[in-house]
Amino acid sequence: MIGAGAGFDRGVRARAVRRLVVLVLAVVVAGMLPPVAGLASPGPAGRPVAVIVRTDPAVQARAERLVTQAGGHIGRRLAVISGFAATLPGPALTRLGRMAGVTSVTVDGAVQLSGKAPKGAAQFGDDADRGTINDLTKAIGAQAMWGKQLTGKGVDVALIDTGVVPVDGLRRTGKLYQGPDLSLESQDPDLTHLDTNGHGTHMAGIIAGRDDATTANLADPRHFVGVAPDARLVSVKVGAASGAVDVSQLIAAIDWVIQHRRNNGLNIRVLNLSLGTDSIQPYTLDPLMYAAEVAWRKGITVVVAAGNQGTTRGRAR
Numbered sequence: 001m002i003g004a005g006a007g008f009d010r011g012v013r014a015r016a017v018r019r020l021v022v023l024v025l026a027v028v029v030a031g032m033l034p035p036v037a038g039l040a041s042p043g044p045a046g047r048p049v050a051v052i053v054r055t056d057p058a059v060q061a062r063a064e065r066l067v068t069q070a071g072g073h074i075g076r077r078l079a080v081i082s083g084f085a086a087t088l089p090g091p092a093l094t095r096l097g098r099m100a101g102v103t104s105v106t107v108d109g110a111v112q113l114s115g116k117a118p119k120g121a122a123q124f125g126d127d128a129d130r131g132t133i134n135d136l137t138k139a140i141g142a143q144a145m146w147g148k149q150l151t152g153k154g155v156d157v158a159l160i161d162t163g164v165v166p167v168d169g170l171r172r173t174g175k176l177y178q179g180p181d182l183s184l185e186s187q188d189p190d191l192t193h194l195d196t197n198g199h200g201t202h203m204a205g206i207i208a209g210r211d212d213a214t215t216a217n218l219a220d221p222r223h224f225v226g227v228a229p230d231a232r233l234v235s236v237k238v239g240a241a242s243g244a245v246d247v248s249q250l251i252a253a254i255d256w257v258i259q260h261r262r263n264n265g266l267n268i269r270v271l272n273l274s275l276g277t278d279s280i281q282p283y284t285l286d287p288l289m290y291a292a293e294v295a296w297r298k299g300i301t302v303v304v305a306a307g308n309q310g311t312t313r314g315r316a317r
Contacts (some may be wrong), residue, residue, distance in 0.1 A: 047109070048087045050075075050248075051107060053102065063096060071085055072086055078255060109246070151229055162197040167205075168200060170205065179257075208226045210230070250291075271302045274305040
C-alpha cells in the first residue's frame with residue numbers, strides 16, 4: 001500500500017518500498033527544539049505556545065497543574081503517548097521541561113498532507129503520470145495476490161486523513177466505517193465525516209476502491225480497482241478543507257485507532273498516514289513518531305507517505 005503518488009518505474013518502486021519499511025521517518029513535525037532538552041522554544045513575548053507534553057504517568061496530574069497555575073490551558077489528553085496537549089505562556093516552558101518525570105515538551109505544530117511537491121522539485125502530477133491504477137496494482141504485485149484470493153477481505157484499514165466522500169467505488173455496503181471526526185469541521189452536521197479537501201477520498205480509492213460495475217475480474221483495466229479492493233476503510237477525519245492538521249489531532253486519532261482496533265467488529269490491521277514534513281529532531285523525542293510506534297507494537301502495520309518528490313529526494317529524514 002503506497003501513501004503518496006510517484007513514478008512507477010522499477011527503480012523508483014524499489015526505493016519507495018525501502019523507504020516505507022522505515023515506518024514514520026517521513027511523518028515528523030517542523031519547528032521542534034533541540035534533542036538534548038526536548039523543549040519547545042518560547043514564542044514572541046507574551047504569546048502562548050501550543051505544545052505536546054509527554055510525562056511519566058505518575059506526574060501527569062502535577063504537570064497539568066503547573067500549566068493551569070501558569071495561566072495555561074489543557075487540551076486533549078493523549079493516552080497513547082502518556083501525555084497531553086496544552087497552551088501556556090513561554091516563561092513557563094522551562095519550568096515544565098525541567099520537572100522530574102517530564103519526558104519532553106515539543107511544539108504542537110502543523111503537519112501537511114502529502115500532495116504537491118515544493119516549488120522547484122520534480123512533480124508527479126497528471127502531466128508526468130506514467131500509468132493508471134491498473135498499471136500500479138500490476139507493478140507492485142497486487143494483481144498476483146488477487147489471483148490467490150488475497151484481496152483484503154476481512155481486513156480493516158484505518159485512514160487518518162480529511163474524511164471520505166462515498167463516491168462510486170467507495171459506497172458499496174460495508175465498504176466504509178466512520179470513526180470519529182476530530183477536525184475543525186466536526187461541529188457542522190453538514191460536514192461531519194465528509195471530505196471537503198479531496199485528499200482523504202483520493203487515498204481511500206487507491207487503498208480499497210472498487211468501481212460499482214467491477215466484475216469478478218478485478219484486473220479488468222476498464223474499471224478502477226484499488227490495491228486491496230475488498231478491505232474495509234475506517235475513516236478518522238482530522239483535516240478540514242485547508243488540509244492543515246495539528247500534531248495533537250493526529251496523535252489523538254492514532255490513539256483512537258489503537259483503542260478501538262478490535263471493538264464493535266473492527267479488525268484494524270493497517271494504519272495509513274499520507275502526511276508529514278521533514279524531520280529535524282530524533283524519533284526518540286518526537287511524540288508523533290512514538291504514537292506510530294505504539295500502534296506498530298500493537299500489531300498494526302503503519303504505512304507512511306514517502307512524499308511526492310520521487311528520486312529528487314536525497315533521503316528520508
